[in-house]
Amino acid sequence: MTSQADLVALDQSDPLAPKREEFSIPEGLIYLDGNSLGALPKAVAQHLERVVEEQWGRDLITSWNKHGWIDLSARVGGKIARLIGADPDEVIAADSTSINLFKVLLAALKLRPERRVIVSDIDNFPTDLYIAQGVNQLLGQSHELRLVKKEQVEAALDEHTAVLMLTEVDYRSGWRYDMAALTRLAQAKGALVIWDLAHSAGAFPVRLNACNADFAVGCGYKYLNGGPGAPAFLFVARRHQGAALPFLTGWMGHRAPFDFDPYYAPAEGVHRMKVGTPPVLSLSALDKALDVFADVDMNEVRRKSLRLTDLFIERMEPLCRRYGFELITPLEHERRGSQVAYAHPEGYAIMQALIASGVIGDFRAPNILRFGFTPLYVRYRDVAEAVERLEQVMSQELWKAERFRERAKVT
């Protein structure tokens, strides 16, 4: 068991400890939900004020050139590329994850016209599955969407598979796929692979090119801390950039948008996946938020993430025995993202009571309490304190209060 003295020593010797100072975290709050909405980097607030006043307010439309707004999507993509093991010219920041998935899924299916199966995980985040259903509808239900449990993904792949579409880290359980192995297996059958990195990018080192990934998408507002509704990102491996075509053929993805040619011609490389005018303020926030990572070693982030999640699991053991929490996150490091989840029949009310006590995690239907550990701003002592507050919620039965039963619109 990790002692109080061990925790102090861990925080004192943590090479990432100074990073916490770069974030604005309310005094006394323990924030374990950076896997849903990352905390605010202090520099973003100052930067946005300058962008609004100087770029928008003073320089107005000249800022597209003067402040490089027109290239922001690619510049921000370049910063994300380092975190996900891609080259800068393989990534853009744009649109939402859902829309980016729509774009790359259609592009990938068109690269495998003779094949008629999309394989995915039935526990994938719903938007991924809904997008696949919408794409199939657009294609006249020409494809089979083969949804299987994680253990059956390998067996579901065959010579009819056009695309394997997976989220690397399961949003509920935190279960992590072996990206290299699954990519190899799918490609050996002749399929293309799309990875959703929503719960990976910024949480640990991702190695898209080392794994030979074909396409990827991911969120800007989770571990990348770009703010609510931040632009997402999209990756197209260089080997596909000539042949992969977008079907949302907007002017920003045209070869020469300011020629105002009536006929569409795709831009070079990943740029053709851009659609309309980018949200400059949101992109500017994400741009500045990514600077927090500039001097960060992602291997260090992973080391701390595993220590934080190990510590949480260790401290939760007595509560599991006493109060019936069931760990659903893998113990094996290789199979774990940066979050830990427990099933409990009273999960919703318990999470509301815990939030009221100053520890923010979240609840995922039907019965899951989910805790995200962002190594840049979560301390070892926060982990111990969070479990102590949960112990109080349970031992004093605080969760039984009527007000914790009422379901909010957003959970």
Ligand SMILES: Cc1ncc(COP(=O)(O)O)c(C=O)c1O
């Ligand atoms: C795996 C995954 N994909 C996609 C999304 C969201 O996509 P969007 O930003 O389009 O809402 C989420 C979370 O919201 C997610 O967990």
Ligand SMILES: Nc1c(O)cccc1C(=O)C[C@H](N)C(=O)O
């Ligand atoms: N994107 C979200 C939103 O707009 C509102 C509330 C939560 C979210 C989330 O990010 C959910 C998240 N993808 C999840 O893993 O559950």
